[in-house]
Amino acid sequence: MNAPHQAGAGARIVTCENIERSFGGLRALKGVGLHVDEGEIFGLVGPNGSGKTTMVNVMTGFYPPDAGTVTLFGQDVTAVKPHRIAEMGVARTFQNLALFRGMSVLDNILLGRHTHMRPSALGSLFYWLWAQKEELANRRVVEEIIEFMQLEDIRDEPVEVIPIGLQKRVELARALAAEPRFLILDEPMAGMNQEEKEYIARFILDARDERGATILIIEHHMDVVTAICDRVIVLSYGEIIAEGEPREAIADPKVVKAYLGERAAKRHAGVAA
Amino acid sequence: MFYRRAGIRHTRYQDERQLWPLPFDRRLAILIFLLALAAPFIVDRLYLVSYLLPWIIWSTAALGLNFLMGGAGQIHLGYGAVMAIGAYCSVHMVRAGVPFEIAMIAGGLLSAAVGMIFGAAALRVKGLYLAMATLAMQYIVDFVIIQFPAISGGTQATIQVPRVSFLGVPIVGDRPTYYVALFVCVVVTLFMLNVRRSSFGRALAAVREKDYAAAVIGVNTFRYKLLAFWVSSFIGGVVGSVLAVCYYRAISPDQFHLDLSISLVAMVIVGGLGSVLGSFFGAALILFAPILLNQFVGFLSSEFGLAITSDLRSHLPLMLYGAMIVGFLLWEPLGLAKIYANMRNYFLVWPFRHARQ
Numbered sequence: 001m002n003a004p005h006q007a008g009a010g011a012r013i014v015t016c017e018n019i020e021r022s023f024g025g026l027r028a029l030k031g032v033g034l035h036v037d038e039g040e041i042f043g044l045v046g047p048n049g050s051g052k053t054t055m056v057n058v059m060t061g062f063y064p065p066d067a068g069t070v071t072l073f074g075q076d077v078t079a080v081k082p083h084r085i086a087e088m089g090v091a092r093t094f095q096n097l098a099l100f101r102g103m104s105v106l107d108n109i110l111l112g113r114h115t116h117m118r119p120s121a122l123g124s125l126f127y128w129l130w131a132q133k134e135e136l137a138n139r140r141v142v143e144e145i146i147e148f149m150q151l152e153d154i155r156d157e158p159v160e161v162i163p164i165g166l167q168k169r170v171e172l173a174r175a176l177a178a179e180p181r182f183l184i185l186d187e188p189m190a191g192m193n194q195e196e197k198e199y200i201a202r203f204i205l206d207a208r209d210e211r212g213a214t215i216l217i218i219e220h221h222m223d224v225v226t227a228i229c230d231r232v233i234v235l236s237y238g239e240i241i242a243e244g245e246p247r248e249a250i251a252d253p254k255v256v257k258a259y260l261g262e263r264a265a266k267r268h269a270g271v272a273a
Numbered sequence: 274m275f276y277r278r279a280g281i282r283h284t285r286y287q288d289e290r291q292l293w294p295l296p297f298d299r300r301l302a303i304l305i306f307l308l309a310l311a312a313p314f315i316v317d318r319l320y321l322v323s324y325l326l327p328w329i330i331w332s333t334a335a336l337g338l339n340f341l342m343g344g345a346g347q348i349h350l351g352y353g354a355v356m357a358i359g360a361y362c363s364v365h366m367v368r369a370g371v372p373f374e375i376a377m378i379a380g381g382l383l384s385a386a387v388g389m390i391f392g393a394a395a396l397r398v399k400g401l402y403l404a405m406a407t408l409a410m411q412y413i414v415d416f417v418i419i420q421f422p423a424i425s426g427g428t429q430a431t432i433q434v435p436r437v438s439f440l441g442v443p444i445v446g447d448r449p450t451y452y453v454a455l456f457v458c459v460v461v462t463l464f465m466l467n468v469r470r471s472s473f474g475r476a477l478a479a480v481r482e483k484d485y486a487a488a489v490i491g492v493n494t495f496r497y498k499l500l501a502f503w504v505s506s507f508i509g510g511v512v513g514s515v516l517a518v519c520y521y522r523a524i525s526p527d528q529f530h531l532d533l534s535i536s537l538v539a540m541v542i543v544g545g546l547g548s549v550l551g552s553f554f555g556a557a558l559i560l561f562a563p564i565l566l567n568q569f570v571g572f573l574s575s576e577f578g579l580a581i582t583s584d585l586r587s588h589l590p591l592m593l594y595g596a597m598i599v600g601f602l603l604w605e606p607l608g609l610a611k612i613y614a615n616m617r618n619y620f621l622v623w624p625f626r627h628a629r630q
Binding site for chain 1: 286287290460463464467468470471472473474475476478479482483485486487488489490491492493494500504
C-alpha cells in the first residue's frame with residue numbers, strides 16, 4: 001500500500017450509539033454502539049442472523065432505530081430517509097444484488113451519478129440545450145470508474161446477462177460512481193472464488209487509497225477481513241462480543257464459541273494452549 | 274445489409290449517445306419525418322383526415338401513457354379521464370377567448386394537477402390496487418363532468434369548439450389541423466426519446482425496477498413517482514385538448530369514457546411497454562385492425578358467398594380483435610416493437626447470422 005495510513009487517525013465518519021431494533025418479538029439489535037473514523041476500512045463480522053445487515057440498514061435510513069442515535073459526518077441522521085443519506089455522500093451495495101435489470105452496465109453505473117446530476121423533465125425535453133453537457137461530463141467520470149474496475153468490454157451488455165461475480169463488481173462500480181465519502185459493502189465477495197475475491201479486495205483498498213473513501217465492510221471470509229480491515233466489530237445475536245484489531249478479535253474465545261459452538265471452542269482453546 | 278454496423282466507430286461520447294447512432298436508423302427517421310410533413314400534399318383528403326390524423330393523435334396519447342406504464346412502471350386505467358380534463362379545460366378557455374396555445378398548456382396543467390392527486394395512490398399501493406385507484410379516477414371524473422352542467426353543458430350536451438389559431442395561423446381546414454397535431458406529436462416523441470438517455474429517465478427506470486436500490490443511490494422515490502404521474506398527465510391533458518380542437522371539434526362526455534382508457538392501455542401493451550416506436554405501432558393496430566378486419570370479413574362474405582349474417586359480420590371483427598390482443602400477450606408480450614427489433618437485429622448482421630450476439 002502506498003498511502004501511509006493509520007487507523008483512527010481521521011475525523012469521525014459515523015457514530016452509532018445504543019442502537020435498538022426489534023422485528024416483532026425478535027430483538028435484532030440490543031444496544032449496539034460503534035464508530036468509524038475517516039480513512040478506515042472497518043469490518044463488521046458475525047454469524048448469520050447476528051444483525052450485521054440490520055445495523056447497516058439502520059445507518060443508511062432503511063430501518064429507523066427503535067432507540068439510539070446515528071450521527072453521520074457530525075449530523076444527527078437517526079430517522080432521515082435513505083435518499084437524503086445518499087445525498088450526504090454515503091453509498092452502499094447489497095448482499096443480494098440490487099442492480100436495475102433491463103438496463104445496460106453503463107446506465108447502471110451512470111445511475112450512481114444521480115446525486116451529482118440535476119434531472120428534470122424539461123431538461124430531457126431540451127436535451128441538447130440543458131442536459132447534454134451534464135450527461136457527457138458525468139459519462140467521463142463513469143468511464144474512469146469503468147476503467148478502474150476493468151469493466152470496459154461489458155459496458156454495453158444488459159446487466160442480467162453477465163456472470164454474478166461481474167454483477168457484484170458493477171454494483172461496486174455504481175457505488176463508487178457516487179464518489180462517496182463513506183462506502184458500505186454488504187458481503188461484496190459472497191459466492192466468489194479466490195481469484196475474484198482477490199480482485200475485489202484490491203479494488204476496495206484502491207477505493208480507499210486513491211479515491212479517499214472510508215469503508216465499512218460486512219464479510220464472512222475471515223482471510224479477507226484480517227487482510228484488509230483496520231478494525232473489526234463482531235456481532236452475535238444483536239450484541240457486540242468482540243472488537244479491535246481483526247486478528248485478535250477473531251481469536252477471542254467468545255467469537256470462536258459464537259461461530260463454532262461450546263465444544264469446538266474448548267478444543268480450540270486447548271489447541272491454542 | 275442496409276443496417277450495417279461494421280465500420281461505424283464513434284469516437285466521441287455524444288456520437289455514441291445520439292438518438293440514432295446508426296446512420297441507417299437516422300436516415301429512416303428523417304425520411305419518415307419528411308413523409309409526415311409532406312403527407313397533406315400527397316395523401317388523399319379522406320385518408321389524411323380519417324386515418325393519418327387520428328393515428329398521430331392517438332399515438333401521442335399512447336406515448337404519454339407509455340411514459341407512465343413503460344417508463345415508470347405504474348399502471349393507469351383512467352387515462353381517458355386525464356384527457357377529458359385537458360379537453361374540457363382548454364375548450365372552455367378557448368370559448369372564453371383565451372388563445373389556444375395557452376389553453377392547451379393550461380389543460381395540461383389542470384390534468385397534471387388532478388392526475389397527480391390520484392397518482393398519489395401509487396405511493397401506497399401497487400399493481401392491481403393501483404389499477405383500481407386509477408379506475409376510480411376514470412369514474413369520478415366522468416361523473417363530475419356529466420353532473421356539472423357548467424362543465425359538460427348537460428348530460429347529453431356537446432360543446433362546439435370555436436375557431437382557433439395556433440401560433441398566429443388559423444386552424445381551419447385539414448392541413449393546419451394536421452400540422453398542429455403533428456407538431457405536438459413530434460415534441461412529445463422527442464421528449465420520450467430524450468428521456469431514455471437522460472438522468473431523469475434513468476431515475477424513473479430505477480424506481481420502476483427496484484425502489485430500495487433507487488433510494489440508496491439518492492433517488493427520491495416518492496418524488497419520482499409523483500413526477501411520473503405529473504408529466505404523463507400533462508401530456509394526456511395536452512393531447513386531450515388537441516383531440517378536442519383538431520379532431521372532434523365538438524366534445525361530449527362519452528368521447529372520454531372507459532373504452533378510451535382501455536384502448537390506450539391496449540395500444541401500449543400491444544405496441545410494446547417502454548418503446549417509443551411501439552406506441553405508434555400499437556396505436557395503428559388498435560385503431561385500424563377493426564376496420565381492416567371488417568373489410569376482410571365483408572370481402573369473404575361477398576366474394577365467396579359465405580353465409581355470414583349481418584349480426585356475425587358486425588361481431589366477428591371484434592372477436593378477432595380480442596383474439597389478437599390475447600395472442601400478443603401469449604406470444605410476444607413485448608409487443609410489436611419487439612417484433613420490429615427482432616427483424617432489425619436479423620438484418621443487422623445478415624448474412625452472417627453467426628455474428629449475432
